[in-house]
Amino acid sequence: MLNSMMKTKIFAWVDRRTDAGAIIKSQLTEYPAPKNLNYMWNFGSLALLVLVLQILTGVFLAMYYKPSAAVSYGQYTVAFDSVERIMRDVNFGWLIRYMHAVGASAFFVVVYMHIGRGLYYGSYKEPRELLWIIGVVILLIMQGAAFFGYLLPWGQMSFWGATVITNLFGALPVIGEYLQQLLRGGFAVGDPTLNRFFSLHYLFPLLLAAIVGGHIHALHVVHSNNPEGIDLTKEEEKIMFHPYYTVKDAFGVGVFLLFYCYFVFFNPHAWGYFIEVDNYVPANALSTPPHIAPVWYLTPWYTILRSFPDKLVGVLAMGGSLAILFALPFLDRSKVRSARYRPVFKQMVILFFIDVIVLGYCGHEPPTPVLKLVGQVATAYYFAFFFLLLIVPKFEKTKPEPEGI
Numbered sequence: 001m002l003n004s005m006m007k008t009k010i011f012a013w014v015d016r017r018t019d020a021g022a023i024i025k026s027q028l029t030e031y032p033a034p035k036n037l038n039y040m041w042n043f044g045s046l047a048l049l050v051l052v053l054q055i056l057t058g059v060f061l062a063m064y065y066k067p068s069a070a071v072s073y074g075q076y077t078v079a080f081d082s083v084e085r086i087m088r089d090v091n092f093g094w095l096i097r098y099m100h101a102v103g104a105s106a107f108f109v110v111v112y113m114h115i116g117r118g119l120y121y122g123s124y125k126e127p128r129e130l131l132w133i134i135g136v137v138i139l140l141i142m143q144g145a146a147f148f149g150y151l152l153p154w155g156q157m158s159f160w161g162a163t164v165i166t167n168l169f170g171a172l173p174v175i176g177e178y179l180q181q182l183l184r185g186g187f188a189v190g191d192p193t194l195n196r197f198f199s200l201h202y203l204f205p206l207l208l209a210a211i212v213g214g215h216i217h218a219l220h221v222v223h224s225n226n227p228e229g230i231d232l233t234k235e236e237e238k239i240m241f242h243p244y245y246t247v248k249d250a251f252g253v254g255v256f257l258l259f260y261c262y263f264v265f266f267n268p269h270a271w272g273y274f275i276e277v278d279n280y281v282p283a284n285a286l287s288t289p290p291h292i293a294p295v296w297y298l299t300p301w302y303t304i305l306r307s308f309p310d311k312l313v314g315v316l317a318m319g320g321s322l323a324i325l326f327a328l329p330f331l332d333r334s335k336v337r338s339a340r341y342r343p344v345f346k347q348m349v350i351l352f353f354i355d356v357i358v359l360g361y362c363g364h365e366p367p368t369p370v371l372k373l374v375g376q377v378a379t380a381y382y383f384a385f386f387f388l389l390l391i392v393p394k395f396e397k398t399k400p401e402p403e404g405i
């Protein structure tokens, strides 16, 4: 055991060579934060926690997981078998797998709340445009990582989900077919696909970790927005990050862990297809499941894709619905940030949140004519929201913002 004297000496040694003390002080303990941040500001630190959990549990899973579609004994493949071995034979394998599977959904819950907060309080607006843009890059990488990971158990849903999504790339003109084959490593989803998806599934979270570093650096240059959405001019409006927000974030972590543990230990299948029944059926290229849908966190975009009869238009709309997020800071020209002081925007953004939930629901269910129509209307509003942002600030009567907080 190091005694505190030793620790101080070691720290002083490191500090002299790295300036670590000053960095910790300015970026963490004494980092000045607005004094009125509400609980919606907890989701950034929670996303960080889940990212770490996903990387840790993923590394342990990879020690036992085998990315091979070769047939092992009988009808099962090596990949499918290795997941079953993790669940049944590896010490605490079931726990690590459930933590990872529930963690994937938890990651999206937390990040979607984080994005929703940014939208509502106008955190994407000047001077935080780049911070937002880095966030959108993070979102795309997260979606990629989740999609690649979903193939790994090599169950029916894994196989057919990957087949449907890689098929989409084939719809793109000129490069489509080439891209599709590049992703699959051949003409159909098979062993080479599994290998490259595993490789990318391991790589993407590490990329995420690096980009999240950039995200937090960008935040610390421009500082946090706040629920009022106003710039802080006086020192009394700020408080030190430690102990005020370390305690508040720790409370958030406690509440989050209650939910997380409930799902990991008592209801691991609740969040959907990752480990649901269809995926306990080994992948079979000769038997298409009656209903193929992505995991809940990708279903809003799946609905946008399905809303157009033409495949290419659907693919472009789906890509466009994500790409338009990059443009958001430049579309919304209102001088006022927070929805608290923007009555029209407030209605629009609340409707947008409901709209994304409706899109998610439609993508999850089999496409009946009614749901298809609902999905099309929801898709129309998704895009209309961004175009309305161009117009609304021209006539919106904003409420007076407070002088300070």
Ligand code: HEM
Pocket (backbone or CB within 6 Å): 040, 041, 042, 043, 044, 045, 047, 048, 051, 111, 114, 115, 118, 121, 123, 124, 128, 131, 132, 134, 135, 136, 138, 139, 208, 212, 215, 216, 219, 223, 224, 225, 226
């Ligand atoms: C792995 C995922 C992510 C992590 C770990 C992360 C982390 C953080 C942290 C720690 C903060 C400061 C605390 C807070 O404001 O909640 C923050 C702020 C912010 N993040 Fe993220 N973030 C992630 C994803 C995203 C995404 C996907 C977006 C947007 C598309 C985004 C946009 C923002 C914005 C605009 C802020 C500033 C908020 C404000 O000051 O009001 N982040 N992020």
